Amino acid sequence: MNVMNDSPRRKELTRQAAQLFVQEGFDRTTVRMLAQEMGIKSGSLFHHFRDKQEILAAVIEEGTQNALAIARETLQQCDNTPEARLHAMARAHLETLLTDRNAHVVALYEWRRLDTAARDHLSHLRDAYEALWEEVIDEALAAGLIHGDRFLVSRFVMGALNWTVRWYDPSGARSPDDLARELVAMISRPAT
Amino acid sequence: MNVMNDSPRRKELTRQAAQLFVQEGFDRTTVRMLAQEMGIKSGSLFHHFRDKQEILAAVIEEGTQNALAIARETLQQCDNTPEARLHAMARAHLETLLTDRNAHVVALYEWRRLDTAARDHLSHLRDAYEALWEEVIDEALAAGLIHGDRFLVSRFVMGALNWTVRWYDPSGARSPDDLARELVAMISRPAT
DNA sequence: GGGTCAACCAAGCAAGCGCTAGTGTAAACG
């Protein structure tokens, strides 16, 4: 009947679905709304995706993979000090909100709508991303840059960053780099 | 046809609705599910609430009012140092997650489902709560306890705290007081 | 003991939902 590959057409449809999911939320977005946004009829949608759930999974996979890629790349390019790496991770996180905002927001806020199968598959991706964070935070703790419980600090930091999607205006005066610097400064002890 | 007062019966129904809204999300919670949880038939529900939206508004109003009350009380009882007040606000925030978790979580995560009328009415409550935070953070900044941009610091702190609903286990080893202490320690410069 | 009233029920309507079945079409392939 249909396929579940990753054709370029499907990539584009996924991008448009992400936009609607952010605007309306997954549950409120109907297949008819999705189809209209994509310029096709609702029936044609199921040629590209097995069901509505699979569209959500595709959006989240795309968003998480993108965040992971940006984070890895940024980490490789920055200086090798704990402070620079912490700053780089924060900046990478905020930059995905610029370049790929919709998919990233959906990954954060519609995770619970995934069925168990999709959640199992995607949680590996998410774990890989969070592992990057814990690694960088461990380094910062070991270097005495920040203090406290490893688990709590990483949760607090990720909370502060994930919450930015609620108030951060990418077209405003503050750049991702500004925010990252401010966050790192807030939690760092004055060094050397 | 019905009423929109705040009878004791309605209070109880609101509490039960909050539970379902947290479990399933607002959109996935049907009026039939709500009615069954309340031990009545779905039609009877509309004797107490004008429509489904009004149930959500009632839950959120209750949750925000509770958080505001706890915060004000905790602030009055604590010492008058900036550090104690900052710690008190963080602890109050986390304690509402213990005593009134459901309503509080709904207020945070289903806000967008409110229609404009309800949102206008409830945003005053929310502003009052956030104003408390900004006041306490201003004091901490003025005293040199923390450093940075007033707007950004308060957003980061509220983000870290609001995110706790995703991972905090009230039955675990850490008390709200522990978490509050850790958070304040993380962002404070060593004093005196 | 008739009147009032909040609380609830049974039954169902109109609209919208995700999804399917069967078909058309134009390009790509051998």
Added chain:
DNA sequence: CGTTTACACTAGCGCTTGCTTGGTTGACCC
């Protein structure tokens, strides 16, 4: 050329949704 493949269409099925209607119950009141 005939066959395959990718993509889209029309039409609608079976079900659920939020909500309405008209009526019943039992406690309380003077």
